[in-house]
Amino acid sequence: MKISVQTEDFDHDAECAALGQGQGQGQGQGQGQGRRDIGAVASFVGRVRETGDVTDDAAGISGMTLEHYPGMTEKALAEIVEEACGRWAVIDATIIHRVGELAPGENIVLVAVASAHRGDAFAACAFIMDYLKTRAPFWKKEKTSAGDHWVDARESDDRAAAKWHP
């Protein structure tokens, strides 16, 4: 399992290839030398949209600042992954969430889940994103020509997370 909160970008393909490869990823282990029981990898990448959530400004947003709660963020993400592992047959998972200044088109978040079959991978990936949206302490501030705005939480995100409750 890999959880990272970082300012730098991530490489989706490299992160997916590293699932199930253990800690030695990128140190001479070629693909296929890791676990052979992974039959499915589901991934989600969230990016900065030019059309923001807050503004109706046709010019859209020029950038975004991601704030987080160091210490709690990593703990909250680890708990979400742990809960996903309790619900589905997850072999490996990676969450990378960027913080700091981001421009439209840039990556914000990666969730990638490896399992034996697609059902577990799809479900666990969607669950992790839905819980991340409502439980991990990140906050977005959009920059627009009309000024900066903190993004409001969406009720639709609460509903998406609530559908996983028992």
Next chain:
Amino acid sequence: MNVHILYFASLREALGASAERIDLPAEARNAGALRDHLAARGGPWQALAQTKNLRVAVNQTMTTLDAPVQDGDEIAFFPPVTGG
């Protein structure tokens, strides 16, 4: 002994403060009572009482305003999260 209080995002900006340490007031037995104590400072601190759906974490775990607090705790107040 005291408590470490953290503020994030729009609340941090409204208060003009990201963190402080205070002696835990005797009446602040839970996070909500601590919130009320801080909001009673008036001025910008009223934002603590006015923030819609204020969230609280005690020792880095999201909880509710009726959660007990005690000396040595790290207590964070923030608006609903918007990551992802």
